[in-house]
Amino acid sequence: MRRAQAAGPILGALSLMALSALVLWPVVAGDSPWPLAPGDYLEARGQAESGAQNLVSAIYLGYRAYDTLGEAIVLLVAVTGAIGMIASAGDARGGAADTRFGGAARRRTELLDVVTGKLGPVVLVFGVYVMMFGHISPGGGFQGGVVVASGIVFLSLGRRSSHGPRITRAGTLAAVEALSFLVIMLAVGLGLVTGSGFMGNPLPGASPVVSIVVLNALIGLKVGAGISLMCVAMLAEANEPW
Amino acid sequence: MVEFILGLVVALAVYSLRSGDLLHGVLALSGLSLLCAMLFFLFEAPDVAITEAAVGAGVSTVVYVWAIKATERKDKAQ
Amino acid sequence: MVARLLVGMLFLVGLWGVVAKRNLVKKVFGLSILNSAVVLLFVMEGSRSGTAAPIMDAGVADIVDPVPQALMLTAIVIGVCVTALALGMAFRLHRATGSFDIDTIKERLRHGPF
Numbered sequence: 001m002r003r004a005q006a007a008g009p010i011l012g013a014l015s016l017m018a019l020s021a022l023v024l025w026p027v028v029a030g031d032s033p034w035p036l037a038p039g040d041y042l043e044a045r046g047q048a049e050s051g052a053q054n055l056v057s058a059i060y061l062g063y064r065a066y067d068t069l070g071e072a073i074v075l076l077v078a079v080t081g082a083i084g085m086i087a088s089a090g091d092a093r094g095g096a097a098d099t100r101f102g103g104a105a106r107r108r109t110e111l112l113d114v115v116t117g118k119l120g121p122v123v124l125v126f127g128v129y130v131m132m133f134g135h136i137s138p139g140g141g142f143q144g145g146v147v148v149a150s151g152i153v154f155l156s157l158g159r160r161s162s163h164g165p166r167i168t169r170a171g172t173l174a175a176v177e178a179l180s181f182l183v184i185m186l187a188v189g190l191g192l193v194t195g196s197g198f199m200g201n202p203l204p205g206a207s208p209v210v211s212i213v214v215l216n217a218l219i220g221l222k223v224g225a226g227i228s229l230m231c232v233a234m235l236a237e238a239n240e241p242w
Numbered sequence: 243m244v245e246f247i248l249g250l251v252v253a254l255a256v257y258s259l260r261s262g263d264l265l266h267g268v269l270a271l272s273g274l275s276l277l278c279a280m281l282f283f284l285f286e287a288p289d290v291a292i293t294e295a296a297v298g299a300g301v302s303t304v305v306y307v308w309a310i311k312a313t314e315r316k317d318k319a320q
Numbered sequence: 321m322v323a324r325l326l327v328g329m330l331f332l333v334g335l336w337g338v339v340a341k342r343n344l345v346k347k348v349f350g351l352s353i354l355n356s357a358v359v360l361l362f363v364m365e366g367s368r369s370g371t372a373a374p375i376m377d378a379g380v381a382d383i384v385d386p387v388p389q390a391l392m393l394t395a396i397v398i399g400v401c402v403t404a405l406a407l408g409m410a411f412r413l414h415r416a417t418g419s420f421d422i423d424t425i426k427e428r429l430r431h432g433p434f
Contacts, residue, residue, distance in 0.1 A: 013340035020335055021328075027361075028328040029321070034369050039385035046386075047376045055374040055383070056289045059390035071394045078401035085408040130292065138288035138375060142393045146296040153304055223397060227301055230404055234308040248326040248360075255330055255353045259337045264345055271349060278356055285367040287389045288375070290359070290396070297400050302352070305400070309345065309407040313414040317343045318421065 051209030052135035061141070061215050062208070065199045068141075068215075069188065072222055076181060079226045083233045116157050123151035131220035135209055141216040145223030152228035156235055170232050177225035184218050187211075244284060251277050264315050268306040275299045323364060331357040344410040344420045348403060355399035362388040362395075 042055050042063075050058035060068050131144025156168035166172055188199045201211045251274055258270035275298020282291035334357055337350025366388035374386035414420055417428040 016339055017332055017336055021332060024328050028324045034365060036369055038387050039369055042386055043383050053376045055376060055386040056390045059386055060393060067394055071398060074398055075401055078405050082404045082408045085412050138292060142397055143289055143292040146293055146301060150296050150300040231304050245322050248323055252326055252330050252333060255333045258349055259341060259346055267349055271352060278360060282363055285363050286373040286384045287363050288373055290363055290389050290392050293393055293396050297396055302400050302403055305404050305407055309411055312411055
C-alpha cells in the first residue's frame, strides 16, 4: 500500500524529467548557428557610440537600459517582500538585549574579529573601485554593488546592528536604496527634458561616458543597499533572543 | 578543462540535493558557485565572473545559512 | 557538444530537485541550480564566436559576443532575489507549522491554526 502510494509521485517526477529531456534535446544537440550580427556591430561601433571601453557596460546602460530599469524595480519588490515576510514573523525586537543568543553570551573569536574589523573596509573599498571603473575595465554597477553588499554584511556580522557603524543600520540602508531608486528615475527621465529622448544622455554637451559613470554609481548604490538591507534584516532577526 | 569542471559542477549539485545535513548542501552549493565563477573566467566573461563570485559564494550563502540557522538543520527524509 | 550535454544534465538535476524533493530548502536548492545552468548555457554559447574578452583596450580584436553576458548579469542578481524570497516564504511556513516537509505542512495547514 505504501509502495503503491509512493509510486505515483515518483512516476510523475520521472515522466516530467523525460519530457524535459525531450524538449531540451534540440537545444543541447542542435547545431544552429549563433547570430553574429549584434556582436560584430558592437565590436565595430560600440566604443565610439557610447564612449565606454567595457562593452558590457555599454550594453546594459546604453543599448538595453530598459532591462536595467526593470531589474531595479524587481530588486526593490523582492527586498520589500523579503523584509515584510521576515519582520512580521513574530516579535521582531531589534536585538537590544545585552547577550545576543538568549542567555549564553557569545565568545568573539579571532577569526570574526579579523574578518569583520580588518577585511570589511577593504572589501568595501574594492567594491567602490569596481563600481566606479566599470567603463574601462571589468566592473560596473551590478558587480560593484554586490561586492559592496558583501562588505556591509562583513561589517554587520561583527557588531549588534543598532550599535555598529552607521552604514550597517537598516534605516540608513533603506534610505539609501529608496533615494538612489528615485535618482535613477530622475536620471532616465531627464533625457526627455533636455531633448535626447527617454534614457538618453541627460547632459547634451558632455561626452556620453559621463552618463555611464553616473548611472553605474547609482545602480551600484541601489543594488548594494538593497541586498545588504535584506541580509542585515535577516541577521538582526536571527540574533534576537527567543 | 571546461568539461572536467562541468563534471565537478554536476557532481556537487547532485550531492547538495542528496545530503542529509542541509548545511553540507549549502556548502556544496557555494562550491558550485565558485566553480561556475571560474568557468565564466575561462569563457572570457570577467563581469559575469565577478558577479557570480560575489553573489553565489557570498550573499546567497549568507541567506541560506540564515534560513537554516533560524529553523532546522537536518533533512528528515534523507 | 559534451559541455552542452553536461549543462543540460545540470538543468535536469535542478528540475529533479524542485519536483521530486520533499524538503522545502532542497526545492530552493533546485531553483538555484536551475538558474546556474541557464546562465552557464548562455555564456558558453556566446563565448564560441570569438577569442578575447569584450573590453576594447588598444589592439583588441575578435571579441566574444557581449550581449549574453550583459543579460546574464541581470539574471544572476534576480536569481539571488528569487532565492531570498523563496527562503523567506519557507521560513514563514516553518514558523507556522513547525516543519519543512511538504506533506507534513499540508496536513498541519489542513487541520486548522494551532
